[in-house]
Every structure is written in structure tokens, then in C-alpha cells.
Amino acid sequence: MDTEHTDNNTRNRVLVLFWTFFKISALTVGGGFAMIPIIEEEFVRRKKWITAEDIADVIAIVQSVPGVIAANAAVFIGYRMAGFVGALAGVIGVVTPAFVVIVTVAACMTQWGGHPWLDHAFIGVRSGVCALIALSVYSMGKKIIKGRFEWGLVVSAFVSLVLFRVNPVWVIAAAALLGLAGCWWGIRVCCGSATEEGEEK
Amino acid sequence: MTLFKLYWIFFKIGFFTYGGGYAMIPLLQEELVRRYQLITAADFGNIMAIAQVTPGPVGINAATYIGYNYGGVTGALVGTAGLMVPSLVIISIVVHFVKAFENSLAVKGMLAGIRPAVLGMIAAAVLFFAEMSVFTAPLPVNWLMSHLSGGGAAKPAFGICWPGAVIFVVALVASRWFKIPATWILVLSAVLGVILFGLLG
Numbered sequence: 001m002d003t004e005h006t007d008n009n010t011r012n013r014v015l016v017l018f019w020t021f022f023k024i025s026a027l028t029v030g031g032g033f034a035m036i037p038i039i040e041e042e043f044v045r046r047k048k049w050i051t052a053e054d055i056a057d058v059i060a061i062v063q064s065v066p067g068v069i070a071a072n073a074a075v076f077i078g079y080r081m082a083g084f085v086g087a088l089a090g091v092i093g094v095v096t097p098a099f100v101v102i103v104t105v106a107a108c109m110t111q112w113g114g115h116p117w118l119d120h121a122f123i124g125v126r127s128g129v130c131a132l133i134a135l136s137v138y139s140m141g142k143k144i145i146k147g148r149f150e151w152g153l154v155v156s157a158f159v160s161l162v163l164f165r166v167n168p169v170w171v172i173a174a175a176a177l178l179g180l181a182g183c184w185w186g187i188r189v190c191c192g193s194a195t196e197e198g199e200e201k
Numbered sequence: 202m203t204l205f206k207l208y209w210i211f212f213k214i215g216f217f218t219y220g221g222g223y224a225m226i227p228l229l230q231e232e233l234v235r236r237y238q239l240i241t242a243a244d245f246g247n248i249m250a251i252a253q254v255t256p257g258p259v260g261i262n263a264a265t266y267i268g269y270n271y272g273g274v275t276g277a278l279v280g281t282a283g284l285m286v287p288s289l290v291i292i293s294i295v296v297h298f299v300k301a302f303e304n305s306l307a308v309k310g311m312l313a314g315i316r317p318a319v320l321g322m323i324a325a326a327v328l329f330f331a332e333m334s335v336f337t338a339p340l341p342v343n344w345l346m347s348h349l350s351g352g353g354a355a356k357p358a359f360g361i362c363w364p365g366a367v368i369f370v371v372a373l374v375a376s377r378w379f380k381i382p383a384t385w386i387l388v389l390s391a392v393l394g395v396i397l398f399g400l401l402g
Binding site for chain 1 (some may be wrong): 204213216217218219220221222223225226227228231235242243244247250251252253254255256257258260261262265266269274277278281284285288291292293295296299302303306307308309310311312313314315316317318319320321322323324325326327328330331333334335336340341345346357362364366367368369370372373376377382383384386387389390391392393394395397398399
């Protein structure tokens with residue numbers, strides 16, 4: 001990983017990490033995979049801090065561990081470039097623009113909340129979000145569902161949430177155990193397939 | 202409710218979110234709306250809508266907004282920190298074992314179970330948004346369940362909210378067939394909301 005960095009000094013690298021993830025967060029709306037191309041541009045092509053294969057690792061890892069995808073990427077790259085301080089700098093970079101924008105919006109909402117136009121606009125936006133999520137369920141489904149095992153899990157998770165109001169935390173934990181068990185008994189899937197898809201949107 | 206509780210809620214959410222923004226919706230809903238009743242369902246829908254159209258990762262936007270509403274800037278900081286800490290800790294560990302982690306059968310097995318379950322959970326989130334936009338009331342789940350088990354609960358009021366349904370279809374078509382970016386679809390949805398409800402009086 002110690003390829004030719006332009007600045008050898010860790011403090012410089014930490015600042016650059018902060019600033020780059022700040023820009024990435026400020027410029028992407030909707031989060032997640034929208035920022036992968038920007039990360040590639042900044043860290044692979046311009047700064048040459050990491051290689052194209054490292055990007056493949058980043059994409060695989062950020063989806064395989066829990067958390068916000070953009071923040072996971074910031075921690076991963078930050079840690080590799082400058083250790084824990086680098087990871088922290090990356091996260092603070094990702095969080096700051098979102099934080100400033102949202103606190104401003106929240107303060108404005110307490111001012112103007114309750115205006116009928118605003119309420120109507122929000123019903124509109126909720127309908128729109130509903131449609132966007134439905135479409136993303138459809139396109140994710142095409143990538144994730146490969147047979148009865150996946151269909152079974154999708155339907156059980158849906159039914160447990162909607163009809164039985166099970167806490168989603170338990171759904172995730174149970175699904176992880178079922179996946180492990182499926183892998184253990186060699187029922188299907190995990191060995192070989194899985195991973196490399198770039199879900200969402 | 203204390204700041205520590207707020208921190209703990211977002212820590213849990215950060216720990217159990219796999220696959221980014223949308224996957225977080227059912228978890229947030231369970232903890233914030235059902236369990237601790239920090240916000241109403243409609244406010245929660247609005248926050249998720251705002252998080253989609255402002256720069257920055259959706260999860261961070263949501264944590265900041267909810268934290269701010271609960272405890273001002275301090276609350277926003279605490280909520281966001283709670284969400285980020287699991288990422289920081291887990292990735293700081295995983296980064297040392299990237300290859301072993303990527304090739305681990307146990308990790309692949311767990312993800313093979315978690316991915317379809319998350320898909321089912323996001324499908325449930327579609328219904329949740331529909332309840333606050335396309336339909337006039339929450340789905341009569343309790344009535345349905347008691348009906349199925351032979352009980353005779355009265356059927357609650359439930360119907361279609363026409364402006365919401367129209368916007369849903371417009372957004373679906375605009376995104377799927379005309380490939381209009383998500384941000385513009387949500388802006389269009391807001392404008393349509395004001396116009397359609399204005400026309401209906």
C-alpha cells in the first residue's frame with residue numbers, strides 16, 4: 001500500500017482525507033453507491049494513494065459489514081492511509097457537510113412546520129420516496145434472489161415485519177444464522193456466488 | 202430518554218444496518234416510532250424524505266435530524282456519533298484481515314442470509330411509506346389478523362389517497378422509463394403535492 005504518495009507527512013494525509021471525504025459527502029445526494037465513482041477518481045486516479053484492486057476491496061468490505069456505506073468507505077480508506085486517526089478524519093469529513101445542512105434544515109422546519117403547503121409537499125415527497133424504494137426493491141431483487149432459499153427469506157422477513165411486528169434486529173440476527181446454517185449444511189449459495197454485485201439504484 | 206439512550210439507539214441501528222440507507226428505515230421506525238415514540242410516523246416519513254434530497258449519506262442525515270429534534274446540536278452530535286462508532290470499530294478490525302474476511306465462508310454464509318432478509322425489510326418499508334401517502338391510514342393489519350383467526354374486530358377506516366396515488370405512479374414512471382434522477386423526482390413530487398391538494402381544496 002505504500003505507493004508513491006505525494007506527501008509523506010501523516011498530518012498532511014489526515015487533512016487531505018478529511019477534505020476529500022468532506023467534498024464527497026457534500027456533492028452526493030442520496031448517499032451509498034453514488035459516491036464510489038468519486039472515491040475512485042480522487043484516490044485512485046488523482047492522488048494514486050490506492051490501486052484499482054483496493055477499490056474492489058473497498059466495495060466488497062463496505063457492503064459486508066454493518067453501517068452507513070459512505071462512512072464505512074471513509075473508515076476503510078482512512079485507516080489504510082493514516083491509521084486510526086485517518087479513519088477518524090475520514091468519518092468526520094463525511095459527517096460534517098451532512099450535519100451542517102441537516103441542522104440548518106431542522107432549524108428552518110421548526111420555524112415553518114405546519115404550513116399547509118409544506119404538509120402537502122411532504123405527502124407528495126413521501127409518495128415519490130415510496131415509488132423510488134419500490135423500484136430499488138425490484139432491481140435489488142433481480143440481483144439477490146437466485147432461488148427458493150432467497151425467496152423464503154425475503155417473504156419471511158416481510159411477513160414478520162408487516163404482520164407480526166417483529167423487531168428488525170431479530171430478523172437480521174435470525175437471517176444471519178439461517179445463512180450460516182445453510183452454508184454449513186451445504187444447502188446452497190454462499191460458496192462462490194454472492195458478493196460482487198453493486199446493489200441499490 | 203437520556204442522551205445516552207439516544208446514543209444507544211443509533212449505535213444499535215449502526216450495528217444492524219446492512220446495505221445502506223433504505224435498509225435502515227425499518228430499524229429506525231421500530232426504535233424511534235414504535236418503541237420510544239420519539240417522533241410520529243408522519244414526522245419520521247418527512248425526515249426520511251428530507252434525508253433523500255439533502256447532500257450526504259441518508260443514514261447520517263436521519264441521525265442528525267432526529268438527534269437535533271430531540272436535543273439540539275448536542276443531540277445531533279450524539280445521534281450521529283452513535284451511528285458512526287460501530288463502523289469505526291468494526292472496520293478498524295476488519296481492515297487488518299481484508300483477504301481472510303473476503304474469503305471467509307462464515308461471512309459469506311451470514312451475508313447470504315442477511316441480504317434477502319434486508320430486501321424483505323425494505324419491501325416492508327415501501328408499505329410503511331404507502332401508509333402515509335398512497336393510503337389514507339395504516340394498513341388494517343390488526344383487523345386482518347383477528348379476521349384470520351376467527352375474531353370479529355371492526356374494520357377500521359382505510360382508503361386510497363388519490364393525490365398520493367397519482368404522484369406515486371408519476372414518480373414510478375418518471376424513474377423507471379424516463380430515467381429522471383431521484384432528486385428531481387422528489388422535487389417534482391413535492392410540487393405535484395402542493396398543486397393536486399390545492400386543486401382538491
